[in-house]
Amino acid sequence: MKIEVLGPGCANCVRLEANAREAVVMAGVEAEVVKVSDYRQIAAYGVMSTPGLVIDGKVVSYGRIPTAGDIALWLTEA
Amino acid sequence: MTALSLVRGRGRGRRPHLPLPLVVTAATTAWLVAWIAEAPLAGWISFDLLRLEHGSQLGEAVGFFLLDVPKVLLLLLGIVTVVTLVRGFFSPERVRAALAGRGLMAGTVTAASFGIVTPFCSCSAVPLFIGFVEAGIPLGVTFAFLISSPMVNEVALVLLWGLFGPGIALLYMASGLVVAIIGGLVIGRLGLERYVEDYVWAMQGTAGPGIEVKLTAEQRLGDAWRYTKDLVRKITPYLLVGIGIGALIHGYAPTELVAAIGGRSNPLAVPLVVLIAIPLYSNAAGTIPIVQALLGKGMPLGTTLAFMMSITAISLPEFIILRRVIRWQLIAVFATVVTIGILFTGYLFNALIA
Numbered sequence: 001m002k003i004e005v006l007g008p009g010c011a012n013c014v015r016l017e018a019n020a021r022e023a024v025v026m027a028g029v030e031a032e033v034v035k036v037s038d039y040r041q042i043a044a045y046g047v048m049s050t051p052g053l054v055i056d057g058k059v060v061s062y063g064r065i066p067t068a069g070d071i072a073l074w075l076t077e078a
Numbered sequence: 079m080t081a082l083s084l085v086r087g088r089g090r091g092r093r094p095h096l097p098l099p100l101v102v103t104a105a106t107t108a109w110l111v112a113w114i115a116e117a118p119l120a121g122w123i124s125f126d127l128l129r130l131e132h133g134s135q136l137g138e139a140v141g142f143f144l145l146d147v148p149k150v151l152l153l154l155l156g157i158v159t160v161v162t163l164v165r166g167f168f169s170p171e172r173v174r175a176a177l178a179g180r181g182l183m184a185g186t187v188t189a190a191s192f193g194i195v196t197p198f199c200s201c202s203a204v205p206l207f208i209g210f211v212e213a214g215i216p217l218g219v220t221f222a223f224l225i226s227s228p229m230v231n232e233v234a235l236v237l238l239w240g241l242f243g244p245g246i247a248l249l250y251m252a253s254g255l256v257v258a259i260i261g262g263l264v265i266g267r268l269g270l271e272r273y274v275e276d277y278v279w280a281m282q283g284t285a286g287p288g289i290e291v292k293l294t295a296e297q298r299l300g301d302a303w304r305y306t307k308d309l310v311r312k313i314t315p316y317l318l319v320g321i322g323i324g325a326l327i328h329g330y331a332p333t334e335l336v337a338a339i340g341g342r343s344n345p346l347a348v349p350l351v352v353l354i355a356i357p358l359y360s361n362a363a364g365t366i367p368i369v370q371a372l373l374g375k376g377m378p379l380g381t382t383l384a385f386m387m388s389i390t391a392i393s394l395p396e397f398i399i400l401r402r403v404i405r406w407q408l409i410a411v412f413a414t415v416v417t418i419g420i421l422f423t424g425y426l427f428n429a430l431i432a
Contacts, residue, residue: 010201039204039402043281048170048209049202061291063169063202064301 001031001078006042006052006062009035013051016065020053023071031075098296109156116152120144139329146241146321146367153240154233154310154363161232162302166293168195170206173223178213182266185219190258193226194251203396207403211274212281218266225416226258229391233313237366238386242373250383253427257387257419264415273408316364324367328374336375347381348424352417355388362389379431384424391416 003020007013017035024031036042036054045054049063053071060066060074124130124144130137173192177185203224210220230251239247271279293301327336340347358365366386373382397409 008201008204012201039208040277040281042205043208043212046171046209048174048205050205059291062171064166064293065304066297067300070297 001029001056001075003031003033003075004036004054005033006036006045006047006054007050008037008039010050012065013037016051016053019065019068020071022068023075026068026072027075029075098299102299109152112148113152113156116148117145120148135329137329139325142328142371143321143325146324146370147318149240150237150317150321150363150367151310151314153236154313155306157236157239158232158309159302159306161236162305163298165195165232166298166301168192170196170202170209171290174209174213174215177210177215177219180219182216182218183263185216186222186259186262186266189215189219189223190226190255190262193223193258194230194255196223196227201399203399204402207400208278208281211278211403214282216266217271217274218262218264220262221265221412221415222258222262224412225261225391225419226254228393228396229258229387229416230254231362231390233309234362234366234386234390237363241366241370246379246383249379249427250386253383253423254387254391257391257416257423261415261419265411268411270408270411273405275403275405278403313363317367320364321367324369324371327368327371331371331375333375336372336377340372340377340381342378342428347378348384348421348428351381351385352388352392352420352424355385356392356394358389362386365389378428380424380427380429383427384420387420387423388417391420 003024005013005017005020007016013035017033020033024033042050042052045052045059047059047062051065052062053060053066055074055078058078120141124137124141125132128140130140173189173196176192177189180188207220207224210223211217235247235251238250338344340351344350355365369377369382369385373379392413397413400409400412
């Protein structure tokens with residue numbers, strides 16, 4: 001699986017990335033976590049409020065920091 | 079046990095899971111009790127327990143401090159949570175959808191009004207700008223939003239309401255709205271499209287898919303509460319310093335001094351406070367208690383509003399970050415239009431309200 005964290009690198013994005021990594025462990029899935037800071041790529045997903053979270057190409061969250069538990073649920077459902 | 083229930087089980091094991099209505103009711107009750115008990119308690123500590131004298135300089139200063147600290151903290155905790163919860167329903171993605179295809183005037187007014195309720199942080203300024211341009215929203219309309227969103231700032235609004243009453247808070251909101259609308263219309267008229275970076279224009283019409291993520295009430299409340307907790311933790315040091323300085327002014331500063339520098343007789347008071355406010359960006363929480371004390375010592379309302387607006391709206395970090403999408407010339411126009419709007423508001427209110 002591929003998890004993308006969309007954001008220019010402010011405190012919120014850092015926290016979201018940490019939650020995503022925790023969620024991967026929680027859900028026990030194979031996944032790589034990538035940071036996307038290029039504004040063109042962020043815009044291509046239709047996200048205007050950062051941080052955004054994309055799982056396997058699908059935007060699951062934007063403009064908020066979901067908890068590791070929530071992200072783990074999305075990972076197991078995806 | 080499936081992986082899914084395993085995850086759910088772990089989420090639950092971390093913290094006892096109380097029913098949501100119970101948590102909300104308990105929190106609201108605790109807040110109300112604290113709010114009612116705060117002022118008598120602060121008075122009792124300063125004037126009975128510490129035996130300070132009413133009207134003495136030390137007594138007034140300590141009384142001001144003990145009254146203001148819990149009051150401001152309670153206001154921030156309570157109202158920012160509610161405001162954040164409401165704002166969760168007005169994401170920039172939704173605003174963009176509402177703005178696309180509107181006329182210039184209607185678009186500008188709508189954008190400025192959405193700016194009041196839409197969350198905005200300077201790290202989101204660039205994706206927001208690109209998103210608006212992509213959807214073909216005119217430059218002036220985009221700037222109306224970029225002016226009003228940080229200017230009508232929830233912390234400023236909450237503190238103004240709590241410390242000065244609804245009148246000044248609403249006046250502040252209305253003037254911010256007017257500055258944003260006029261600023262947006264002016265920037266739209268100036269034909270500055272050539273100062274937007276080419277790669278942004280190249281993305282016009284390529285707007286990504288409309289995205290919509292559904293959230294549960296629990297997620298929304300959790301988001302709002304976490305945001306508020308973070309915010310309060312971050313601004314509390316500034317707040318304490320600000321209230322401390324406010325308390326000193328309240329107790330010790332002679333009214334004549336404040337009147338001589340910030341008063342009506344000094345025609346340069348408004349530009350002076352705007353200048354002072356520029357480096358104070360994002361410290362609205364720390365400065366409002368100072369402003370409260372100054373207003374009490376006779377600083378006129380227009381000067382006060384101009385000070386508040388410049389703190390929230392003239393943000394150097396935001397100007398620098400916007401350089402990624404627009405050239406310096408346009409940033410300069412943006413800053414100038416906002417500054418003129420603030421100066422005008424300051425002088426207008428000073429002239430209107432004697």
